[in-house]
Amino acid sequence: MIGKKFGAITVIKMVSGGDNPVIYGRCDCGTSKHFHAKNVWRGMSQSCGCLKGKKISEAKTTHGLCHHALYATYKHMVGRCEDSSCSGFKDYGGRGIRVCRRWKDIRKFVSDMAPSHRAGLQLDRINNNGNYSPSNCRWVLPRENLRNTRRNIFFYKNGERLCVSDWAQKLGVSKNMIYARLWRGWDIERAINTPSMYKRNCKKNFPDKTGRVPDAERLERISADGILASHG
Numbered sequence: 147m148i149g150k151k152f153g154a155i156t157v158i159k160m161v162s163g164g165d166n167p168v169i170y171g172r173c174d175c176g177t178s179k180h181f182h183a184k185n186v187w188r189g190m191s192q193s194c195g196c197l198k199g200k201k202i203s204e205a206k207t208t209h210g211l212c213h214h215a216l217y218a219t220y221k222h223m224v225g226r227c228e229d230s231s232c233s234g235f236k237d238y239g240g241r242g243i244r245v246c247r248r249w250k251d252i253r254k255f256v257s258d259m260a261p262s263h264r265a266g267l268q269l270d271r272i273n274n275n276g277n278y279s280p281s282n283c284r285w286v287l288p289r290e291n292l293r294n295t296r297r298n299i300f301f302y303k304n305g306e307r308l309c310v311s312d313w314a315q316k317l318g319v320s321k322n323m324i325y326a327r328l329w330r331g332w333d334i335e336r337a338i339n340t341p342s343m344y345k346r347n348c349k350k351n352f353p354d355k356t357g358r359v360p361d362a363e364r365l366e367r368i369s370a371d372g373i374l375a376s377h378g
Contacts, residue, residue, distance in 0.1 A: 153192030155181060209252050216260060219269050220252050223278055243271075246279035259283065 150157050154174040160183075161168040167183035173194035185191040211217055226234035227245050249255045258280045259269070267285035269278075276282040314321035327337035
């Protein structure tokens, strides 16, 4: 037993026997210490601990991109598609969204996406039901990313496709007003094009405590918020 080598550990001497024998050994790195003999014999202890640290270091430097600006984006993308314990898995991997074979290698992901990346942009899938791949991904501003979700509802008008928030911004009206009208069963053309229902009678029906009349847009928004709160 003395002088025999197990992994990187060379046995120098037996320290104690019995049910839990202990040996004194020297690791290839030069460290000498006590080891539980059974762990050494079974291969559970193959070094003083230096091999484990070396393996971790090698794993972290395999691609050398741990500190790259896109590393966190890549880890989040893979996690929500492949890790069932990830909070977003049900909306990605749970729906069958996958990372393409090419992007299993982070170096290829960085090669494809780094040239067009700018600070403040987020990774977005063009087809919200498609996989993460070079042909289906782009960088967008956070507000654009929020609009391109499967929860958003898009409508066409005069050949233009926009979500309700975009239509409201384009036409200068409240998005809640449009939502309320759609909830009532109005079609998109009527919901967008019909003037505020309060414009004609707001002075008669909605004076505030000071006697001043709130603007029609605010009155419409108040009404819409009430409806959405009741049925949301």
